[in-house]
Amino acid sequence: MTKPLRLGIAGLGTVGAGVVKIVRQKANLLASRAGRPVVITAVSARNRDKDRGVNLTDYAWEDDPVALAKRDDVDVFVELMGGSDGPAKAATEAAIAAGKDVVTANKAMLAHHGQALALAAEDAGCVIGFEAAVAGGIPVIKALSEGLSGNNITRVMGVMNGTCNYILTRMQSAGLPYDVVFEEANQLGYLEADPTLDVGGIDAGHKLSLLAAIAFGSQVNFDAVELEGIERITIEDINHAADMGYRIKLLGVCQMTGRGLEQRMSPCLVPDNSPLGQLEGGTNMCVLEGDSVEQIVLRGPGAGEGPTASAVMGDVMDIARGFRMPVFGQPAAGLSKAKAAKAATPAPYYLRMALVDKPGSLAKVAAALGEAGVSIDRMRQYQHDDSTAPVLIVTHKTTRMALDAALLAMAKLDVLAGDPVALRIESV
Amino acid sequence: MTKPLRLGIAGLGTVGAGVVKIVRQKANLLASRAGRPVVITAVSARNRDKDRGVNLTDYAWEDDPVALAKRDDVDVFVELMGGSDGPAKAATEAAIAAGKDVVTANKAMLAHHGQALALAAEDAGCVIGFEAAVAGGIPVIKALSEGLSGNNITRVMGVMNGTCNYILTRMQSAGLPYDVVFEEANQLGYLEADPTLDVGGIDAGHKLSLLAAIAFGSQVNFDAVELEGIERITIEDINHAADMGYRIKLLGVCQMTGRGLEQRMSPCLVPDNSPLGQLEGGTNMCVLEGDSVEQIVLRGPGAGEGPTASAVMGDVMDIARGFRMPVFGQPAAGLSKAKAAKAATPAPYYLRMALVDKPGSLAKVAAALGEAGVSIDRMRQYQHDDSTAPVLIVTHKTTRMALDAALLAMAKLDVLAGDPVALRIESV
Missing domain, CATH: 3.40.50.720 (NAD(P)-binding Rossmann-like Domain)
Structure with a gap:
């Protein structure tokens, strides 16, 4: 050698x-x-x-x-x-x-x-x-496929697009609207040539699909990632979330459920005192959960010359040392074609919508939620000057499927001004 | 195979x-x-x-x-x-x-x-x-010796004894004195048969010496670890530190300096909003710094059946996969005998002492510090009822060597009631 x-x-x-x-x-x-x-x-x-x-x-x-x-x-x-x-x-x-x-x-x-x-x-x-x-300088592939190889992996989560995390934390700290911070990020050279790759969650979704394949022994299936970007997050969403003790993060989650493999990359509310909630700027974080190890959290720079070159060299050194294993940790020919479970795991949701300001609007919305089996934990209508009333609703635990049924019913009611924003409140 | x-x-x-x-x-x-x-x-x-x-x-x-x-x-x-x-x-x-x-x-x-x-x-x-x-379920050996093998490692830090971290965070959250929480930990079965292994920093020092060998290509040298336990940390120290925006952690630090390899395991003040400062209970954390990767932080359970067995299985699986490398990442025959640098890196220090309550005591202490070249950032004498006056001093950056000279001079002055407590304020 x-x-x-x-x-x-x-x-x-x-x-x-x-x-x-x-x-x-x-x-x-x-x-x-x-x-x-x-x-x-x-x-x-x-x-x-x-x-x-x-x-x-x-x-x-x-x-x-x-x-x-x-x-x-x-x-x-x-x-x-x-x-x-x-x-x-x-x-x-x-x-x-x-x-x-x-x-x-x-x-x-x-x-x-x-x-x-x-x-x-x-x-x-x-x-x-x-x-x-995946996740720049963080040796997360190695931790997952080698260090935790004695575990049934139960869930993998990650904030894996530094640009989105920069935008969201900068909006919060400076109190600036999305468009202004997006333009800042653009001028700082943080955005991909096609910014949708970043803010649309596609780049982070690519990474999540690779982690999911390793974690669950399933074939990479990027098309099954439920993707949602951060483009519709407003400074008001961030402030509402903060008032309730949460931060908004573009969070990737994959887990094997009774209904199949769930892969989501979407803006979520996470507790502000959790490691994910406290993550600022361009830093990345991966959370690996296994039946034996409980929970491991890895944090580090998500991009940049040195960190990414460090990760490349980690792989080169493995090869130089003669370490050889299948690409996704198990022979590719044996990887499962996991059924994609859409929105299977229940969670509370944050809903923000604008209602046409006429009597009965709020009651109709509440009824639509109730009929779909979504119960309301908190609801608040804000003061307003114009003809639409901003409304904030936090639901009890529900499935995304039930919520989508409620949102569909609401859309037919003629009481919504624009599409509601629905953000999952993730337990981390 | x-x-x-x-x-x-x-x-x-x-x-x-x-x-x-x-x-x-x-x-x-x-x-x-x-x-x-x-x-x-x-x-x-x-x-x-x-x-x-x-x-x-x-x-x-x-x-x-x-x-x-x-x-x-x-x-x-x-x-x-x-x-x-x-x-x-x-x-x-x-x-x-x-x-x-x-x-x-x-x-x-x-x-x-x-x-x-x-x-x-x-x-x-x-x-x-x-x-x-090292560090229970956290795959830190793998991250350091494989994932970051393209880096000159510049510093490794860690909170690697869950029992000590439990004691320190419990003292803070419950406002309880050391002895009471120590007894609690004992009754919960958290302490080794010889508790000095935990609270004396020995167990964590063992772990640090192993990380240092990998990080710096040097022979394991546990005897060179500057060891200090948490036995003398009082609830007052914890409260003083909190007032200044710090937490007290039993922190291991190793780094290669111009004067040799520094290995310290001692209670330190770290910023309360840093990942290390926010670490609660029995959880462990390792911070790995390299010239390319910048900083990686790993967090996870430091002990317990599942997490430790997970780490054992990580090694077993590496062997099963045919991964073979030298024990400390480089051939042992070529590991250096790094000179031990005692207390080489300067830092500010927190000093707490009790002075005999007679005129001029404080001036003499201040003079002793000044003569040793240690300058004072903040000093405060607290109200007291008995014959000794509690004094808190925060120094500007100084070496431990200069500080020890000052403490030695003070000890000869006949103004101290008991030994002062000196805690490094670590930049993390």
């Missing part, structure tokens, strides 16, 4: 450059820990001439990442290009076909093609490491 | 029984994750007749753990007896001599004999897993 492990890196953005720096600057440390040198032999990116602040002259250059992935002098294909399809997928497939191990930070690719890639990799005897794809 | 992995378990207390339960109840899950069955072939404990709530009739019984460790039908010797020497050490050595892998929860044994055992194990081609020895 003293033969060097040779990396080919495709994608030299922030994370790629960070990986190059670590391999160059910590060569002795890595060799001592891995029992063999870890070196880079070739790199690839779109623009060869860009100054990335790292010296690339020692490495072969490939314009085409597929060519990089197939090189004889590459043992591990490090995919840091991103994108669910296109060059990232083509090069990853080429690497596996050539018998190379893969390390990737690409949650979108794995969320959409994880099962097919895992089958191909396992057939070819290759591993795919994707620690960097 | 479809041959079963055969465990021999020595020690059938809470944790041992927990491991037996997991192996029996989750056989299919473990086999699917490990790619091979995990079975128990033999067990050993002091008393064969005790009812442990688990069925042991399928397993061979050995009265002597050394005999168990050598059995041909045992691949992994699982040492859950405890004790730094005696049968635990003898059986572990026998297992290694017989070429068996070892999984242990024994922090005392590794803190005292870790280097020798690691050398022996690596010579024999064996691994020693000790995830369960």
Whole structure:
């Protein structure tokens, strides 16, 4: 095991450059820990001439990442290009076909093609490491698939999109409306080119679907994630929640229920004194629950050059040390096709709506809830100047299914001005 | 790799029984994750007749753990007896001599004999897993030695003795003095047979010395841990700290400094709004800092049947999957003998003392601090009825060395009633 492990890196953005720096600057440390040198032999990116602040002259250059992935002098294909399809997928497939191990930070690719890639990799005897794809620098994949492998995992939760958490905590601390903070985040460069990936919950949903596959031994099924973004959260929602002792977080939850596998990524209310409630800014948090370990909470930076490169290197070092296991912790061919349980677990809900200001509106809303079997814990109508009355309702525990029936009935009543906002109150 | 992995378990207390339960109840899950069955072939404990709530009739019984460790039908010797020497050490050595892998929860044994055992194990081609020895169910060894292996670790901190954290948080929440809460903890069965192991910081110090070895590639050196227990913390200290926005925690800190490796386990003041400050009851927390990853915080149960058995099984599963690496993450033969840096990193300190109530006492104390180069940030003398005056001083940043010089000078002044309490204010 003293033969060097040779990396080919495709994608030299922030994370790629960070990986190059670590391999160059910590060569002795890595060799001592891995029992063999870890070196880079070739790199690839779109623009060869860009100054990335790292010296690339020692490495072969490939314009085409597929060519990089197939090189004889590459043992591990490090995919840091991103994108669910296109060059990232083509090069990853080429690497596996050539018998190379893969390390990737690409949650979108794995969320959409994880099962097919895992089958191909396992057939070819290759591993795919994707620690960097979930929760930045937090070694959550390792904790879940290795550290807690003696557990029946009962629930996994996470705040895994730093941009959304930044927006929500900044709204609260500065008392600013969503649009203003969204624009701030945009100018700070926090948002993806397509901001819906962040604020629509898609990026975090990708991550959740990967954790769910490991936790429950089921095939990745991103399409089954119930997705809801933070775009409709108002500063009033945040203030109402705070008054009741809650914070609003874009929270991912997956758990196996009697009705199937539940995967939700949506804004939720969590107690303000819980670790999740206290999470501020761009930091990520994952909560892992198992029948033996009870609850483990992991907290750390969710993005950035150093933290994400640290996660990439964790996977590289595992490969250098000869650690090999199936992509999702169990052979992909044996992963279940878990039935998707939509909104099965009951919880209290926070409802905010605007009612047309005419006699009987509130009674009709209350009746619609009651008829759907949703009982009300608290209800409050706020003072208002215009023709619509803001109403806040907290329900007792109910299923999302019952709540959706109530919301559908309300929509037919001609008393709502706009769509209500319904946020789950999660027990964490 | 479809041959079963055969465990021999020595020690059938809470944790041992927990491991037996997991192996029996989750056989299919473990086999699917490990790619091979995990079975128990033999067990050993002091008393064969005790009812442990688990069925042991399928397993061979050995009265002597050394005999168990050598059995041909045992691949992994699982040492859950405890004790730094005696049968635990003898059986572990026998297992290694017989070429068996070892999984242990024994922090005392590794803190005292870790280097020798690691050398022996690596010579024999064996691994020693000790995830369960540090911070209960939290997979912190794995996170540090594998997940963060691309980092120069800069600092590791931890609250790793649940009993001490229970005592300190209970004193604060109930406003009760140390002696009363200590007795409560005793009656709840939270304390070791020798309570000094807990409240003297020894148990937590053992754990810290293991983390330091991994973090800094140095030989375990428990003797170099600066140890201070919580026995002298009063409810007044806790209240004073709270008034200033701090909590008192038995905090372990290790970091490599220009003067050598600092290892401290002592009651410290930490900000009450930090994750460490907010940690309540028996929960543990580890903070890992690296040059790339910045800061990772891990939180979870520090003890108990399920969580500790979960950590034992994490190690067992690694072995079942064929993951093999040196005991402390790098070959033991190459670990450095880091110079011990005593109290090198400066910090502000909290000082509480009782002064003999005569004119000039306070001035003399202030002068002693000044002459040692310790400057005062805040000083307060409290109202009092008896002949000694309680005084609280918060210093500016100083080294423990300068502070000790000042305390020594004070002790010669004939103005102190009893020894002062000096607590570091740690920036976390």
